[in-house]
Amino acid sequence: MTVIKAALLGFGTVGQGVYEAIQTHSEQLKKLLGASVSVEAVLVKDITKERPGVPRELLTDNFNDILSIPDLQIVFEAIVGVEPALGYLKQSIAKGCHIVTANKVLFAQHGNSLQQEASRKGVTVGFEATTAGGAPVIRTIKELLRVNKISRIEGILNGTSNYILTLMREENYTFEAALKLSQEKGYAEADPENDVEGYDALNKLLILSELAFGEKPDLSVSGVEGITRITLEDIQKAKKAGQRYRHLVSAEMTEHGVAASIKPVLLSEDHPLYSVDGVLNAVAITASLAGTVTIKGAGAGKLPTASAMIEDAAALSGKLQTVQPLSARSLFAG
């Protein structure tokens, strides 16, 4: 039996999902890649903490242990924030590993340079999981709309904000009450600023814009508006008029480069993103031949995000070596 060796950086919700998905979908991965995917190590901060379902000997808190795995081919990265993740990914690429990341903050800032480095080393960077969770928006743009010229992208890309706006409209919650419930349900963090002020959506917009237009909009954080100024009265008034507030990210190619905005927008029923409720994410892509294509799915969550990462790995089919595991090689050598 041959194996494809993988390592996992980070074991939060997403990392756990990737580990679980590799186990539960091992047959399918084997069929697609020609060999089993074997997680050889999991990088965690605290190796003393119990990780149910993961053999203790796989855990390490030292990235050098990952680098020293012979024939390592795929590094899944599910850490939050730029460093130390960026350094790990650069070293992984230098080692000749394909990388698959869910790290939107990192990728929004350094995606370009990572992809250039990967290209020089003949490896790839999967980043489907950085944007819109389980909805395959990135690869639709990259692979399914390649001839089409994309003129406009609109998205609902922060599930927390969308959940809060949905609660306000459907249940007449105030912003504060809706935020509190979101926190209780685990959709919003204790410090919700990143979500409700639009910074999380900004990272995803930067990633989509670079992908679709080859450049980022000139949109500083000061030009980003979140949902905190929307009142229950605003929403009730809109509802009576048959309209809905959505926290909308948009980017459009113009003669003067990419024009973008991130702010709450009133949508009418004929807008493709009008009906996207709750924690869902969706992106509407307007393209020269296809017209407007809308993709909607779970914007976050353990398995949907893991899905994006695992599918990125499956796309490596044909690009991986299938090596003999050490024991088998010893047998052959003997």
Add this chain to the structure above:
Amino acid sequence: MTVIKAALLGFGTVGQGVYEAIQTHSEQLKKLLGASVSVEAVLVKDITKERPGVPRELLTDNFNDILSIPDLQIVFEAIVGVEPALGYLKQSIAKGCHIVTANKVLFAQHGNSLQQEASRKGVTVGFEATTAGGAPVIRTIKELLRVNKISRIEGILNGTSNYILTLMREENYTFEAALKLSQEKGYAEADPENDVEGYDALNKLLILSELAFGEKPDLSVSGVEGITRITLEDIQKAKKAGQRYRHLVSAEMTEHGVAASIKPVLLSEDHPLYSVDGVLNAVAITASLAGTVTIKGAGAGKLPTASAMIEDAAALSGKLQTVQPLSARSLFAG
């Protein structure tokens, strides 16, 4: 300069769209495929008819002219009905051409055998355009959800029926009045049976089911229900209850094989296809890891359907030879 030679079978709306798209998107195709795509011949029924924008010398009514094109690599097929298209495609495959088809009736019945023949010859069959027009449903299932196990597919796959139901709900048209307007707008044919009785949707369901589950449901034409029995009163009653009739195609993997249905279904607002109005098509795919992914887009039309075919051709990147055109080769030979 090298070229990739293509031929076009059929020059109705879709064929015209493909021809136009190859001209308007030539730079992008060249970048993706490493050479220009050159349409070397267009098969039509009546070569005396004027085809604006197409050089007369490209037109032929004899398929043997297509077969005799040296180094032909891609055959785009946009004919209606099984024969003579099936024979043409089989001969094209035998000649070693990749084929790209928009022919849903043909593909629903013979897709499997065509793909097997293509596989034996080392060529591919693109069929994105058979289902949901410009919405890239086929390749999302084939390429972006490969590790995921798909458990259920639901779709709105006939734009004409959906347009009629939308008119009835929004404008209080009777079925007959809505059908008449659809015919005037060119959405419905003079004989609308294929659309409004659900037979067109059946072909697309068979294609999706084979793709997602590897088998077709046991669903004879007698088990297919169209929209003709839905009255304006039904729709008004549903509207009051916050529900909408959609002509829904669904297929689900069960212990006993694929269970499928094609019929009008009352949907509530929380259903992913509730908001798909007018001539749009959409498919909701429920998968083991990703959850439910919904893809929505133009279900038909010249450029959206051409988009699907051109993107199928672009996916041949790396599988095509870039040959010297005859004149250049003569120079080298001399």
